[in-house]
Amino acid sequence: MKSIVIKHEDIKVCEERIVVDVEDKSLDITLLLDEHELAPLFCGAAWAGTLVWEAAVALSNYVLNEVDLKPLRVLELGAGLGVPGMVAGLLGAKRVVITEQPELVPLIRTNIRRNIASLSSVEAKILSWGREATTSFCDEMGLFDLVLSCDCVYEPLYGESWRDLAQTMDVLCQHNPNCKILASVERRHADGINKFLSYIATDTTLKARQLIRIPKTERGLCDEGEVIEVYCITHNSM
Structure with missing residues (x-):
């Protein structure tokens, strides 16, 4: 089984560099932010988007091994640093749009520019979740074939978002009923994931099924997660 390799390198006291090796290619990702970009990260949960969570690695590995990306238009939701979306671009996806909160999009765009030779099909956009905002987004950006979502459900940090x-x-799959969503989550205490899956089953036109369940290989500070789960979410008609 093929897998991506994440390497963290401390360059200076305030700068960390992440190198993501994908087969014979690499991504060079910086975490260095300008002063005006740094302050907003300490409001709310935006800081979580500056880390590479294990759920993102798990989903990247699943895509690397199981998905033919070349014909696909790919969207990443709540992307953080955007590693899975960038991996999709590196592997030849037709188009990749990485979305996040306004506070994090500048960092994603910086890293796209740093890797532009490999990520010419990748762009970063702001997207707030919800029906109205997503409908407007689809009207502007068009249809997507594959949607990636990594560790976007965790009630203690994100509430009932x-x-x-x-x-x-739901809106993305209504616009393109053939769209497939791959969502990876880390199971933690009171994470809200079961509520999310129940809501999908009862309040949307979607259905979800678990693809894989992977025991975690590493535990970080204050890290209570034990398992990574990857789900495939599709329109009920599929």
Whole structure:
């Protein structure tokens, strides 16, 4: 089984560099932010988007091994650093749009520019979850064949934003009923994931099925997660 390799390198006291090796290619990702970009990350949960969570690695590995990306238009939701979306671009996806909160999009765009030779088909956009915002987004950006979502459901940090996330997924699949969503989540205490899956089943036109369940290989500070799960979410007609 093929897998991506994540390497963290401390360059200076305030700069960390992440190198993502994907087969014979690499991504060079910086975490260095300008002063005006740094302050907003300490409001709310935006700081979580500056880390590479294990769920993102798991989903990247699943895509690397199981998905033919070349003909696909790919969208990443709540992308953080955007590693899975960039991996999709590196592997030849037809088009990749990486979306996040306004606070994190500048960092994603910086890293796209740093790797532009490999990521010419990749762009970063702001997307707020929910039906209305996603409908407007689809009107502007068109249809997507594959949607990636990594560790976007965790109630202690994000509250019940999973409702808006589910609505966004619903709109994307209503615009393209053949769209497939791959969502990876880390199971933690009171994470809200079961509520999210129940909401999908009862309040959207979507259905979800578990693809894989992977025991975690690493545990970080204050990290209570034990398992990574990857789900495939599709329109009920599929």
